[in-house]
Amino acid sequence: MLLAEHLIAAVDDLRLADRPVMLHTSLRSFGTTLDGGADTLLDALLKRRCTVMAPAFTEPQFGLPAPVDMRPARNGLDHAAPPSETALSEGAAYSVDCGLINPHLGVLPAVLIGRVGAVRGRHPLNSFAAVGPQAAELVGAQSPDDVYGPVRELADRDGAILLVGVGLNRMTALHLAEQRSGRRLFRRWARDEDGEVRMVEVGSCSEGFPQLEPVLRPLARTAVVGASRWRAYPVRRVLSAATAAIAADQDITRCPDAGCLLCRDAIAGGPVAP
Template sequence: MSEHDAVAAVDDPVTVDRIAAGLRGLGVEPGDTLLVHSALSELGWVAGGPQAVVDALQRVVTESGTVVMPTHSTQYSDPTVWSDPAVPDDWVSQIRESIPPFRPDVTPTRSMGAVPECFRNYPGTVRSEHPLYSFAAWGADAEAVVEDQSFQNGMGEGSPLAAVYDRDSSVLMLGTGHDANTSLHLAEYRGAFDAGETTEGAPVLHNGERTWVEWTDIDLDNGDFAELGAAFDAAHPEAVVTGAVGAATAKLVEQPALVDFGAEWLAEHR
């Protein structure tokens, strides 16, 4: 949606107050733990842009709750596996030798949207140290959610996704769909099927020195997440609240129920 389209999509500016009211209408309350996925452009014209969204989330959840967002940086992955776009073969060694190391405080997100990119810089927000699949969090349990994320099983057991699951949390989707729902990656780890294995790599800081590290992980694939999510929504309407936030269709989904269903669905359909 262009900025012209965003203006045309709403009768009045989408403000912090209006976003907060929409969140409360979905059932978001103080003390909640929310894993947030967002598409800013879907909300219509937002006064203050991504900052207004973050301010509204913090206002509604309050410091007694926790806001979590994916802040992935896949531009730091091994260039041999890049496809969108691929790079010439003779670039690979140059990229691997020269790309700066991942640093949680400064490394930008990639393809996460404007809201997570803004959120990761907010005072009090902390970010995990996974060079590809980091998460940022703010609030009461922020440190506990993002600490000790291992490179292997980056979105599996011991990851921020699992920490969110253990807190009986909700996934908030602001103008996004299940195809971008990272919680379904946790279901991939827990599903009884052969997910395959892949080798990942990235530059990190180790004892103050730039180091290229490699590890193995399951082969993550979100190609069927939209279908999976639609099946969950149909099977468990009690676990999904749909409403409007600005011009966007928003959903509040019970994350543990979604992950449990997803693990069973993937075992049957993959």
């Protein structure tokens, strides 16, 4: 069984104390029981005065079909496809205290949003949530019209990205690098906190991000906890290196699925105004 002290030692080895950290985690990667589960991992970072941020997405739960008069071309969508079975009623409006989260994100984000003092963003589909001393400042940078504001704020505050037993396909910050490389973000639709249907920006497919490994590997510090490999990256340098790599070769993020509409349209530059 792994204990809190094993995790705290890794946090120290990776020099994360006193820094804001974007966390992407697979608890299964430890290969054994982690005493206390996700709470123990959060506490290990908080005890070192980190602020912990994670994606807390509610897509597809709050997603809506594209209105017929708001369907930009090259938007990574097949409008003839049936709606997601996990979508809620079209009358449902997102709120920061909805308590919902996309289950594919794993256990830790669901635990984080239930923490006392946790702060959650106002984006109806791709919110971020954070807990710790800088949580309000990080998450406050997000709005329905600025999905990756928290990632920019993380970089400005000398933050880190911590991958715990997961790969680059889970590194959400790379969507900001896509945008900075010249791509337009995809458009989706949801009801905001006022109940109004609005168009918002979201990211693209991330399954091709592991192809950036040769570019980002030199930036990582590593540790091993149980069977879990931890990699910590400085956000500012990741964004700079990834942006340059994508701008030089837009095809570098193409995923293995030859029929992926998201990759096809993102690589072509993203949506075109209707």
